[in-house]
Amino acid sequence: MSKYAVITGATAGFGKSCAEKFASNGWNLVLTGRRSERLNEIKTNLENKYQIDIATLNFDVREESKVIDCFASLSSRVTSQIRLLINNAGLAVGRGPIDEGLSEDWDRMIDTNIKGLLYVSKAVIPFLKANPDSQIINIGSIAGKEVYPGGNVYCASKHAVDAISKAMRIDLVQYGIKVTNIAPGAAETEFSIVRFKGNTDEANKVYSGFDPLLAEDIADAAWFVGTRPAHVNINDLVIMPTAQANTTTLHKETT
Numbered sequence: 001m002s003k004y005a006v007i008t009g010a011t012a013g014f015g016k017s018c019a020e021k022f023a024s025n026g027w028n029l030v031l032t033g034r035r036s037e038r039l040n041e042i043k044t045n046l047e048n049k050y051q052i053d054i055a056t057l058n059f060d061v062r063e064e065s066k067v068i069d070c071f072a073s074l075s076s077r078v079t080s081q082i083r084l085l086i087n088n089a090g091l092a093v094g095r096g097p098i099d100e101g102l103s104e105d106w107d108r109m110i111d112t113n114i115k116g117l118l119y120v121s122k123a124v125i126p127f128l129k130a131n132p133d134s135q136i137i138n139i140g141s142i143a144g145k146e147v148y149p150g151g152n153v154y155c156a157s158k159h160a161v162d163a164i165s166k167a168m169r170i171d172l173v174q175y176g177i178k179v180t181n182i183a184p185g186a187a188e189t190e191f192s193i194v195r196f197k198g199n200t201d202e203a204n205k206v207y208s209g210f211d212p213l214l215a216e217d218i219a220d221a222a223w224f225v226g227t228r229p230a231h232v233n234i235n236d237l238v239i240m241p242t243a244q245a246n247t248t249t250l251h252k253e254t255t
Contacts, residue, residue, distance in 0.1 A: 009089030011038035013189035017219035061116025071123040095150040113157035135178040148247040178233040185240035187213035209252030210243035
């Protein structure tokens with residue numbers, strides 16, 4: 001198989017697990033991320049393990065010119081075989097009342113979760129248009145379906161991903177490009193460590209008392225929706241841990 005999947009934010013969490021999942025099934029990859037050392041380590045590991053081809057692009061999705069230049073640097077051998085884009089890069093920074101929010105945190109979330117997704121999509125969609133049976137998977141969040149206390153701007157950014165996914169589906173249906181929004185609930189990755197700016201005690205509290213989703217669970221979902229027959233698209237997929245009923249209702253065991 002010579003198909004390539006582009007995965008953003010591939011150095012950790014959902015992105016890294018998606019890379020492993022698709023590589024294990026014979027897909028070649030274009031992996032992007034901010035941490036070049038991690039990118040190279042993942043590339044070497046997966047190429048040796050699965051005998052596939054991996055191209056790495058080192059950029060921050062917030063930098064539009066860098067995004068454009070990096071994708072333009074890919075060889076035609078790679079771009080002619082790109083069939084899938086997984087827009088995974090995203091984050092939350094800070095949590096609290098909106099009047100106590102920091103503008104630098106707001107900018108980071110909006111620039112990464114919304115504008116970064118748009119920059120990457122704009123760069124990759126021309127490759128997808130040239131290839132039949134292509135697809136975009138946007139990694140959203142339950143925060144894009146419901147709003148919770150202290151989540152204000154992060155929730156707004158993920159509501160935007162939900163809306164952009166719907167708009168993409170309309171714009172791209174004429175080209176046969178599928179668009180899927182995957183909205184995970186509570187998942188234990190680096191997400192909360194980033195949100196609480198390295199405070200591991202606060203991050204660990206988020207997942208205490210119940211079994212959260214794992215990155216591998218979302219990778220399994222991405223593999224499922226990305227491998228449906230040509231006539232089938234999963235538009236929207238909400239995935240929650242069994243202990244979570246909605247954004248604010250979690251059944252936690254007490255010890």
